[in-house]
Amino acid sequence: MVNIKNIIKKLLNLAAGVKFPKNSKPSDQNIKSVLVISLYFAGDLLFHSAVIEMLKKIYPHAEIDLWTRTSSAALLKNDPRINQFIIYDNIKTTDYRNSSSLDKTEYSNLINDLKKNNYSLVIDLTGKKSTASAVKQINADFSIGLNYDYRGYCYDKFVYLNTASEKGHLIDKYLNVIQKGLNINTNEWSKLRSEVKTKPYIYSDENTAKEVDKLLLNMGLMGREYIAIHLTSGWAAKELPLNTFSEIIMNLESTGKAYIFVGDANDKKRVKEIDAMLDMKYDLMKKFANTDFKRSSEFIRKASLFIGSDSAPLHIAAAYEIPSIALFGPTNPGFSAPVGHNVKVIYHKLHCSASEDKQYCTRNGGFTCPLYECMISISSAEIINAVDLLWSKGKVKTADE
Numbered sequence: 001m002v003n004i005k006n007i008i009k010k011l012l013n014l015a016a017g018v019k020f021p022k023n024s025k026p027s028d029q030n031i032k033s034v035l036v037i038s039l040y041f042a043g044d045l046l047f048h049s050a051v052i053e054m055l056k057k058i059y060p061h062a063e064i065d066l067w068t069r070t071s072s073a074a075l076l077k078n079d080p081r082i083n084q085f086i087i088y089d090n091i092k093t094t095d096y097r098n099s100s101s102l103d104k105t106e107y108s109n110l111i112n113d114l115k116k117n118n119y120s121l122v123i124d125l126t127g128k129k130s131t132a133s134a135v136k137q138i139n140a141d142f143s144i145g146l147n148y149d150y151r152g153y154c155y156d157k158f159v160y161l162n163t164a165s166e167k168g169h170l171i172d173k174y175l176n177v178i179q180k181g182l183n184i185n186t187n188e189w190s191k192l193r194s195e196v197k198t199k200p201y202i203y204s205d206e207n208t209a210k211e212v213d214k215l216l217l218n219m220g221l222m223g224r225e226y227i228a229i230h231l232t233s234g235w236a237a238k239e240l241p242l243n244t245f246s247e248i249i250m251n252l253e254s255t256g257k258a259y260i261f262v263g264d265a266n267d268k269k270r271v272k273e274i275d276a277m278l279d280m281k282y283d284l285m286k287k288f289a290n291t292d293f294k295r296s297s298e299f300i301r302k303a304s305l306f307i308g309s310d311s312a313p314l315h316i317a318a319a320y321e322i323p324s325i326a327l328f329g330p331t332n333p334g335f336s337a338p339v340g341h342n343v344k345v346i347y348h349k350l351h352c353s354a355s356e357d358k359q360y361c362t363r364n365g366g367f368t369c370p371l372y373e374c375m376i377s378i379s380s381a382e383i384i385n386a387v388d389l390l391w392s393k394g395k396v397k398t399a400d401e
Contacts, residue, residue, distance in 0.1 A: 025157070025183040026142035031059045031120045035086075035140070037067045039093045039126040041234065042293065042312035045072040046200035046319065047336075048125050050171045053201040054178050055123075056081050057192055065117070074293040075312070078205040086114070093128045114138045123181070124155065125174055144181030157181045163335075164359040170335050171198045198339045200319035204301055205294075212298040215289060219260065225399045226258035227387070228300045228317070230308030231270040237330045237366020238309045240375055242270060246277045247380035248307075248387075253282055257391070260303075261288045262296045262313055304396040307383065309375075310336055318343075323396050325386045329374030330366030335359045342395040344386040348377045 034055055038048040045068055055064055063083035066076065073085050088110050090103055115138055122138055124131050124145035132151035135143050145155040152158030159180045163173050175196065179189050216222045229248075233239050252259050261271050261284070268290055275284040289299050297316045300306055306317035306324040310331045317324045318338035326337050328347040332354040337345045350373055352362045363369035390396050 025181075026121055028059070030141065031062050033083075033117060033119050033121075034059065034062050034064045035067060035114065035117070035119045035122045035138070036064060037122070037124045037126050037131050037135070038072070039067065039069060039091060039128075039131060041069075042072045042075055043234065043310075043315055043336075044125075045075055046202065046312060046315040047170050047174055049076065049201045049319070050196060050199065051123070051125060051174050051178055052079075052081050054175055054192060054196045057195055058178075058182070058184075062120070065119075067114075072293075075202060075297065075316070077294050078208075079203050081201075081203075086110075091130050091134075093126050093130060111137045123177070125177065144177065146177055165357060167334065167357040169198055169337075169339065170359075171200070199321070200315050202297060202316065202319045204298060208294050208298045212295055212302065215291075215295075215299075216302070219286070219289075221258055221260065223399050224258050225304040225396065226260055227252065227305045227307060228303035228313075228322075229259055229261050230263055230267065230306070230311060230313040231261060231274075232263055232266045233309040233311040235366065237363075237369055237372050238311065238328075238375065240309060240327055240378060242274050242277065244378065244380045244383075245270075246274050248383055249274065249278065249282065249284070251380070251384045252387075257387070259287060260299060262291070262299050263288075264290070264292075304398065305387065305390060307387070314338065323390050325383055325390075327375070327378055327383075329372070329378070330354075330361040330363065330369065332356075332359050332361075342390060344390065346378050346382055346386065348374055350374055350377070 036048065036052060038045045052064060064081060065084045065086055066082050067086040067088065069089050070087050073087055076082060090106065111134060119138065119140040120142065122135050122140040122143040124135050127146040127148050129149040129151055132145060132147050132149065132154035135145060136154040143155045144157045144159065146159050146161040159177045161173055161177060163170055166173065213222065231245060261267060268288060271284050271288045289296065291299065296313060300313060300316050300322060301320045303322055306314065306322050308314045309327045314324060314326055318340065321340055323342035324338050326333065326343060326345045328337065328345060333345045333347050334356060337343070353374060354361045366372060
C-alpha cells in the first residue's frame with residue numbers, strides 16, 4: 001500500500017535540499033581538515049565510526065575533527081584517526097530523552113571557534129535542524145549532510161536519506177552518504193568498500209588494556225575464556241527480562257563457563273536484582289565490571305563471546321569481531337545487527353514487529369508498548385543453545401587470540 005504521508009515528506013525534504021552548490025564536489029587536493037558531526041547516542045557514533053575510517057582512506061593526510069557528546073566521546077578516546085574532539089552537549093537532536101536547552105552565548109562561542117578552524121569539509125551525519133544550522137554558520141569550503149528536518153539547503157551537497165525508513169544496514173547507509181556526497185564513481189567506491197567493512201571501527205589503547213588486565217587478574221579471569229554479558233539497552237523495551245538472564249546464569253554456573261557483566265550504574269542495579277533472585281548464591285557483584293565505555297570496550301575485546309541486546313556494547317563487540325549472541329525485539333536486526341560469521345541473532349517477528357523497510361516496530365520502537373512481547377518471547381533455552389553451539393564448534397574466541 002502506498003504511504004502518501006511518506007511520499008509527501010520525501011518530496012518536501014528533497015525540495016528543501018534544492019540549491020546551487022559552489023562545486024559539485026570538493027577538490028581532493030584541497031581537503032586538509034574535516035569535521036564530522038555525530039550528536040546522537042553512543043551506538044550511532046559507533047556506526048558513524050565507519051565513515052571516519054572511510055574518510056581516512058580517501059583523505060589520508062587530512063586532519064579529522066569529531067563533534068560529539070560527552071557520553072559518547074569515551075568510545076573513541078585516543079583514536080589515532082581523530083585530530084580533535086569537539087564536545088558540546090547542549091544541543092537538541094532527538095525528540096525523546098533530551099532536555100538540552102541551548103545557551104546562546106556558549107553556542108555562539110562554539111560556532112566562532114569552529115569557523116576559525118577553516119574546515120575544508122564538514123559532514124553532518126546527525127541531520128537535524130540544529131546541526132544543519134550549525135553547518136551553515138561554520139561556512140566550510142564544502143559541506144555534505146543528510147537531514148530529517150527539511151534543512152537540506154544548508155549543505156553544499158544534500159543527500160536524501162531516511163535511515164529509519166529504508167531497507168539496509170545503517171552503516172552502509174552512512175557510508176553511502178560519503179559516496180554520494182563526494183560523487184565517487186562505482187569502480188572507485190567498490191575498491192574502497194573492499195577495505196572498509198560493514199562494522200564499527202574503534203581502537204584499543206595500551207593504557208586501558210593494562211588497566212583491564214589488572215581488573216581481570218583480580219577477578220581470576222586473566223588468561224581465561226569468558227563471556228561478556230550486557231543486561232541493559234537504550235530503553236526498556238529492548239531489554240531481556242531479568243528472570244531469563246537468571247536462568248542463563250544458572251546454566252553458565254552449572255557448565256563451568258566463566259562470565260562477567262559489563263556496563264554502568266543501570267547494569268549494576270540489574271545485577272543486584274538478579275543476585276537477589278538467585279539468593280546471592282553466586283555473589284554476582286564480584287563478576288560486575290563497573291567501568292566507563294573505554295574500559296568496557298576493552299573487557300569486551302578480550303572476551304570469548306558477547307551476549308546482549310541492540311545497544312552500544314553489542315556494536316563494540318562487532319567492532320572487534322567478537323562472536324556474539326545479539327538479542328533483538330522492537331528494533332529491526334536488518335538495520336543494526338552485527339555482520340559476521342560467528343554472530344547468532346535471536347529475533348521473533350511478531351504481528352507488531354518492524355517491516356523489512358522500517359527500523360522500529362509499530363509500537364514506536366517499544367515506547368508505546370505495554371507488554372514488550374518480543375523480548376519476553378526470547379527464552380533462556382534459545383540463548384543457552386546458541387552459547388553451546390558456538391562453544392562446541394570452536395566459534396568463540398580463545399584466550400590466547
